[in-house]
Amino acid sequence: MDSIAGGGAVTTRTPRVARARRLLRRKHRDEDGRFLAEGPQAVREALAAGVVTELFYEPGRGPSVQALADQAEAAGLRTTAAGEQVLAALTETVTPQGIVAVCRQVHVDLAVALGRQPSLVVVLAGIADPGNAGTILRTADAAGATAVIFPDATVDPYNGKCVRASAGSIFHVDLVRGGEPRAVVAALREAGLRVLAADAHGTTDLDEFAAAGGLAARTGWLFGSEAHGLPEDLAAQADARVRVPMHGRAESLNLAAAAAVCLYSSARAQHASGAPR
Amino acid sequence: MDSIAGGGAVTTRTPRVARARRLLRRKHRDEDGRFLAEGPQAVREALAAGVVTELFYEPGRGPSVQALADQAEAAGLRTTAAGEQVLAALTETVTPQGIVAVCRQVHVDLAVALGRQPSLVVVLAGIADPGNAGTILRTADAAGATAVIFPDATVDPYNGKCVRASAGSIFHVDLVRGGEPRAVVAALREAGLRVLAADAHGTTDLDEFAAAGGLAARTGWLFGSEAHGLPEDLAAQADARVRVPMHGRAESLNLAAAAAVCLYSSARAQHASGAPR
Numbered sequence: 001m002d003s004i005a006g007g008g009a010v011t012t013r014t015p016r017v018a019r020a021r022r023l024l025r026r027k028h029r030d031e032d033g034r035f036l037a038e039g040p041q042a043v044r045e046a047l048a049a050g051v052v053t054e055l056f057y058e059p060g061r062g063p064s065v066q067a068l069a070d071q072a073e074a075a076g077l078r079t080t081a082a083g084e085q086v087l088a089a090l091t092e093t094v095t096p097q098g099i100v101a102v103c104r105q106v107h108v109d110l111a112v113a114l115g116r117q118p119s120l121v122v123v124l125a126g127i128a129d130p131g132n133a134g135t136i137l138r139t140a141d142a143a144g145a146t147a148v149i150f151p152d153a154t155v156d157p158y159n160g161k162c163v164r165a166s167a168g169s170i171f172h173v174d175l176v177r178g179g180e181p182r183a184v185v186a187a188l189r190e191a192g193l194r195v196l197a198a199d200a201h202g203t204t205d206l207d208e209f210a211a212a213g214g215l216a217a218r219t220g221w222l223f224g225s226e227a228h229g230l231p232e233d234l235a236a237q238a239d240a241r242v243r244v245p246m247h248g249r250a251e252s253l254n255l256a257a258a259a260a261v262c263l264y265s266s267a268r269a270q271h272a273s274g275a276p277r
Numbered sequence: 278m279d280s281i282a283g284g285g286a287v288t289t290r291t292p293r294v295a296r297a298r299r300l301l302r303r304k305h306r307d308e309d310g311r312f313l314a315e316g317p318q319a320v321r322e323a324l325a326a327g328v329v330t331e332l333f334y335e336p337g338r339g340p341s342v343q344a345l346a347d348q349a350e351a352a353g354l355r356t357t358a359a360g361e362q363v364l365a366a367l368t369e370t371v372t373p374q375g376i377v378a379v380c381r382q383v384h385v386d387l388a389v390a391l392g393r394q395p396s397l398v399v400v401l402a403g404i405a406d407p408g409n410a411g412t413i414l415r416t417a418d419a420a421g422a423t424a425v426i427f428p429d430a431t432v433d434p435y436n437g438k439c440v441r442a443s444a445g446s447i448f449h450v451d452l453v454r455g456g457e458p459r460a461v462v463a464a465l466r467e468a469g470l471r472v473l474a475a476d477a478h479g480t481t482d483l484d485e486f487a488a489a490g491g492l493a494a495r496t497g498w499l500f501g502s503e504a505h506g507l508p509e510d511l512a513a514q515a516d517a518r519v520r521v522p523m524h525g526r527a528e529s530l531n532l533a534a535a536a537a538v539c540l541y542s543s544a545r546a547q548h549a550s551g552a553p554r
Contacts (some may be wrong), residue, residue: 139534144524165531172526207545247421247544249449252433254442260534261541267492267524268484 001020010082012089017082020056020090020102026156033105035158037170039097040064045168046101047071054102055079058087061098068099090226092160107176110184113147113174114191120145120266121193121220125181125234127255128225130155134165135256136223141169143220143263144270149176151184185237188220195238197222197230198262200252202241206265209242215269221262227257287359289337289366294359297333297367303433310382312435313367315448316374316505317341320444323378324348331379332356335364338375345376369437382435383452387461390424390451391468397422397543398470398497402458402511404532405502407432411442412533413500418446418542421547422498426453462514465497472515474499474507475539477529479518483542486519492546498539503532 010017022028023036038045046052047068055072056064059081072079090100113121122140127133133155140148150157157163157177163170176184182201188195194217209215222238224230235241244253244261253261287294299305300313311330314323323329324345334342334351336358349356367377390398397419404410410432417425418520427434434440434454453461465472471494486492499515502506511519521530521538529539 015530036519050371135531135534138527139530140524142521142523142527142534146525167527167529167531169525169527207548211549244419244541245544245548246419247548248418248423248446249448250415250419250444252444253416253419254412254444254533256531257412257419257537260530260537264521264538264541267522271484271522271524 003276010080010086012086012233016054016080017056017086017089020054020100021256023102024160026159029105029156029158034102035105035163036103036160037163038091038093038099039164040068040099040161041103042163043068043099043170046074046103047172049079049106049170049171051104051106052077052101053104056082056087056090056100058082058084058098065099084268095165106171107157109173110176110179110187113149113176114187116174118146118174119218119270120263121147121149121188122263123149123151123184123188123220123222124154125151125222125230126153126225126228128155130159130162131165132158132226132256132267133164134162134170137166137173137213137260138169139260139263141172143267145173145263147174147176149179149184151179151181153181181231181234182237185222185234193218193220195220195222197238197241198224198258199230199234199235199241200243202243204240204242206242206244206262209240210265210269214240215266219266221266223255223259285359287357287363290476292333293357294333294363294366297331297377300379300436301369303436306382306435311379312382312440313437314378314380315368315370315376315437316438316441317345317376318445319440320345320376320378321447323380324352326383326448328381328383328448329354329378330381333359333367333377335359335361335375338447342376370441375383383448384434384454385451387435387453387456387464390426390453391464392450393423395423395451396495396547397540398424398426398465399540400426400428400458400461400465400497400499401431402428402499402507403430403502403505404500405432407436407438408442409503409533410434411439411447412449413536414439414443415446416533416537416540418449420448420544424451424453426456426457426461428456430458458508458511459514460519462499462511470495470497472497472499472513474512475535476507476512476518477500477520479520481517481519483519483521486517487542487546491517491544496543498543500532500536514543
């Protein structure tokens with residue numbers, strides 16, 4: 001256990017630890033406008049994004065943890081050295097990684113994100129699994145999407161599992177949080193985006209649509225929940241309902257795999273055609 | 278608790294239950310040449326594949342469970358109605374689905390799989406996470422791969438989490454298990470397949486390679502572990518080391534997403550070019 005300025009050991013009851021620990025719950029994240037990013041990769045990206053307000057780390061956890069703690073101190077951020085138990089209390093992972101940053105929430109208004117004229121936008125409509133949502137956020141970033149929208153009834157992007165699965169991408173894109181899903185889709189279309197619903201039972205084949213030039217436009221992709229897909233009223237709003245072709249005997253892809261195929265098809269089409277129209 | 282022929286309640290100590298339960302461990306799966314498939318979807322595919330030797334189900338779990346139990350009985354298979362606790366003891370899931378089939382292992386020899394002149398083959402080299410392996414198996418099937426190889430040092434394809442994540446695809450493809458990885462790659466090349474290593478640091482860009490016609494050939498894809506990628510000696514054996522382009526600021530994709538992008542690029546190229554050469 002390490003001591004802090006003013007003396008005394010750092011425990012889970014230390015006020016700054018207790019305040020950070022509250023952020024494991026969505027209610028408190030929203031009250032405080034903060035969230036937790038855990039592990040060297042996420043903390044590195046959070047520091048680069050300039051959103052870290054405070055850092056907790058475990059001394060002796062290795063050079064990458066120590067280097068990030070040094071970097072945070074040099075930047076004038078409050079850093080707290082603490083024991084393994086304190087770090088464990090600040091995460092929900094089975095194997096804590098020895099470093100946790102308290103971050104300012106990074107989401108922007110939908111109007112701001114759309115005002116930047118994004119070429120590729122992702123809407124996660126009703127996705128409940130935070131690991132899936134974070135994985136798609138990471139894939140969206142990799143495919144060149146610059147805005148990712150978590151409307152109402154979707155998992156909280158600041159959920160620890162989502163932040164972890166995003167592997168830093170939560171700090172790279174324009175993150176939008178909340179909004180009635182149909183209003184979000186209407187706003188996308190008004191901003192000049194072609195809206196495509198990923199739909200395992202869709203009438204439009206992804207590869208045929210791509211070959212016909214359908215993916216070269218600026219595009220907003222809608223992905224629905226693992227269990228139920230997109231709500232019918234939302235899918236019906238899209239310009240096309242697009243299915244990933246099944247070449248073998250599988251009935252479907254899992255959600256994150258389907259999103260990877262769709263988003264990389266868009267990326268390929270947009271890059272092949274130069275700047276999207 | 279239900280009674281079985283001969284009287285007495287079915288419990289986890291009932292010999293047939295105890296024998297099935299052993300199959301939760303790889304050692305016993307290999308000794309018995311059997312594995313467990315859980316849930317209506319997996320059981321349906323196992324029955325269709327004709328590999329079920331015995332079925333356990335929970336009466337009152339709904340029409341799809343009952344219909345499968347009836348189908349198994351009509352096929353002359355031994356079916357055992359049992360309580361929730363017995364079914365729970367036969368799975369490692371948090372929420373048992375009320376039906377478990379004991380199945381004959383379905384893998385074939387590498388020579389048999391390659392003798393069928395597959396156009397698209399997937400090698401999972403050193404993948405440790407059963408959920409990832411099962412997800413890629415499902416994606417491989419969807420993309421039209423007809424053989425999936427789990428060489429030595431890769432997770433057991435009959436692991437419950439792998440079977441579950443494959444969503445039935447373990448029964449659709451030629452599954453190959455074991456084999457020294459370099460010998461597997463040599464056999465693929467000898468069978469006329471172009472061998473491609475998925476490599477985040479590869480020198481060949483996937484989209485450029487596809488545009489140049491590189492994916493139209495019969496192809497074997499190598500995917501390495503989540504943490505360490507492909508072993509250098511294995512990647513060096515490939516005809517090309519191919520990276521998925523990063524268009525945004527993400528450093529990489531997760532393994533299952535990268536595999537989806539690679540395999541669907543191959544599927545697109547092979548279908549666009551007619552029968553692969």
